Amino acid sequence: MAVLKVIEVLSSSEKSWEDATRKAVAKASQSLKNIRSVYVQDQSASVKNNEVTEFRVNLKVTFEIE
Template sequence: MSVVKVIEVMAESDKSWEEATRKGVERASKSVDAISSAWVKDQSVKVDGDKVTKFRVTLKIAFEVK
């Protein structure tokens, strides 16, 4: 049996929610090993005037605890 921990990470991108998700997982992988999954809990955007300038995600990232 393994033990899995879940952390919450926020990330953003100028291009897309998908890129924000990738950035969040890549950054989390610098601090934790054995990431097994990520769940997009929430999505939002930053708007300046009439333009979307940032795509933001809140991720739940699961990894195995050794």
């Protein structure tokens, strides 16, 4: 029987929400093993001088506990 844990992670990117998600998974995988899935809970963007300057995501990362 597998036991899973969920943590919340925030990430940002100047490119896209997808890039912010990939960065979060890459960084989380440096300290977490067996990541099973991510759920994008929330998306937002920072605006400066009428232009989007940063894409932000709030993720729930699910991983298996050994």
